[in-house]
Amino acid sequence: MEANRDEPVTPAGRLFLQAHFNQIINCAIGFKEPLNIEAIKTDISNCLMVKHPRFCSLLVLDDHGREYWRRTQINLDDHIIIHHKNPGFDSDSNSVEKIEEKINSLLADFAVSSPLSTDKPLWELHLISELKCVILRIHHSLGDGISLMSMFLASCKRLDGNNEVGFTEKNRENRGDAKKVRKRGLLDILKIFWWTILSVIGFFGKCLWDSDTKTAVSGGDGVELWPRTAATAKFSLKDMKAVKGAIPNATINDVLFGIISSGFSKYLDIRSSHALQEGLKITGIAMVNLRKQPGLQEMSKLMEDNSRARWGNQFGMILLPIYCHTKDPDPLNYVKRAKVMIDRKKQSLEAHFSYNIGNLAMSLLGPKYASILNHRILCNTTFTISNMVGPQEELMFADNPITYIRPTSSSLPHAITMHMVSYAGMANMQILVAKEIVPDPRFLAKCFEDGLLEMKNAVIL
Incomplete structure (x- = not known):
């Protein structure tokens, strides 16, 4: 050509x-x-x-x-x-x-x-x-x-012979969120403005000077080159939905970040060289899909030039503060605190800001300096996480049933990166770690799994 x-x-x-x-x-x-x-x-x-x-x-x-x-x-x-x-x-x-x-x-x-x-x-x-x-x-x-x-x-x-791979449950939830957006009043607009301003300040802070407190899971410049090891944390969607149902207006994402808070609290409490500070904050970076039509899409729609659901990299980043607590007797409080934080993120334009400021940096500074800025944000935070809903029905490829889907990615300056995909009633979170910093990723995965188990037991009781 x-x-x-x-x-x-x-x-x-x-x-x-x-x-x-x-x-x-x-x-x-x-x-x-x-x-x-x-x-x-x-x-x-x-x-x-x-x-x-x-x-x-x-x-x-x-x-x-x-x-x-x-x-x-x-x-x-x-x-x-x-x-x-x-x-x-x-x-x-x-x-x-x-x-x-x-x-x-x-x-x-x-x-x-x-x-x-x-x-x-x-x-x-x-x-x-x-x-x-x-x-x-x-x-x-x-x-x-x-x-x-x-x-x-x-x-x-x-597997059942139906040619359509459905994501109806997720799409219904997103359509409901879209209706809520259209009903926003003046107070909601002011909240969007306020939380977006705070988010912008937070991003510039992480880029320029504000670094997480060093812990047993902290990475940094050059850690992306260190040898890696991996483990898988496995969660039942049925258990996550049970926890979700026990907290008014909670979502699966609220439960997930509650699990992460609980898991990090358990891990750091055991692996830290000194007593873990109650309420210690570490910051994660999460990826947020920015397509107007959320969720997984039909390929015919993604490949149309005029489609609202465009192919490519259409996502922004948000900063997720995680607070470690080891003295809280109620494990559901991890989810309640996560819900408050995520609700504020939903009321901001943080993901759209990070996406557009990234494009602006690429245009004004070029890819070399834009990548350096992103690298600094990663060095000043502690972990990366992504979460994507997958099909609830079992699938097959080449007439062979699929049992799991577990994505991960190239190493980052973070010592811990986590990618979760749900499939056929289970959610697998693939945990990639720098093994000189986190030598026991299977134990870290168990801390996350135990966090959900404790939450489920609290709901039953």
């Missing part, structure tokens, strides 16, 4: 390509049956992914070093990588825990030591038959979690 037909990389995409912020999404997808390599190749060759412009375009630079997408013909054999069976490892005779540990080890290795080659479009599919697992690796410049998950689900079928 001629150079003048090349498509410029978006500002967010350029940011993800910078050395300080280079991000690859690594998503493990588990299957019930052994992998049928030929069936997977056939389904991949016929799916929307290989037809989407981003997945069949090379990253090229012009004479001024600016990034562009250039269409090319893809060779599937360059993108589908088959991992041959290791001698002595038998998935049928090894425990679920050992298989999970092996998969997490692969994800941790991918997070720090396996860049994607620019000689081909920036994605790979690793087939690991012995673990009944595939790992989909996609550069974040191609799109965000909503875009990429929507594309993957468009290639799946429901």
Whole structure:
């Protein structure tokens, strides 16, 4: 294709390509049956992914070093990588825990030591038959979690034979939120203005001078290069909904951040070298989808030029203060405090501000300095988290039932990054840690799981 037909990389995409912020999404997808390599190749060759412009375009630079997408013909054999069976490892005779540990080890290795080659479009599919697992690796410049998950689900079928993959429960909740927005009065507008101003001040503070108190889980500049290890925290959506129902007007996100507060409180109380300060604040960064039509989307809608649900990286960041409490006898108070904080975030334009200020920084300062500013925010906070609703029904790909979906990403200056996706009644949170700072991620995962268990028991009692 001629150079003048090349498509410029978006500002967010350029940011993800910078050395300080280079991000690859690594998503493990588990299957019930052994992998049928030929069936997977056939389904991949016929799916929307290989037809989407981003997945069949090379990253090229012009004479001024600016990034562009250039269409090319893809060779599937360059993108589908088959991992041959290791001698002595038998998935049928090894425990679920050992298989999970092996998969997490692969994800941790991918997070720090396996860049994607620019000689081909920036994605790979690793087939690991012995673990009944595939790992989909996609550069974040191609799109965000909503875009990429929507594309993957468009290639799946429901186990019950229904061709439509539904997200009706999430969409109803979001439509209800949209109606509330339209009913806002003067007081609500003033609240939006007030909480947005405070959020803007908080962002500039984290960028310039305000750093979290150092704890046993703090990262910092250069930590993104440290070796990683990973663990998985598993939550029942039924249990999360039970906790949600016990607190008026609470949401699943309120419960999730209550779990995180509880889990960090437990972990720091045990792992800190001195007594944990009651009410200690640590700050997380969360990703928020900014599409006008929230939730996972049909690929036909995402690929339409006039669609409200656009392809790409359409998300902003918000700062999430987490307060550690070890002397609170009621575990539901973690959720109540999280709800107050998240309600304030919902009344602000913090996510939209961070998205637009990022684009402005890219335009005025260029990608190098914009990535440095983002790097500083990461160095001054403690953890990253993303949460995405997935399908509630069981799916299959290449006629093989899917058992879990567990995404993670390249390392960041944070010592802890967490990515949660719900699927078929369960929510798996993939925890990636710098192992020299957090040597026991499985224990950290158990702290989170115990937090939900205590909340559920409090509801029952």
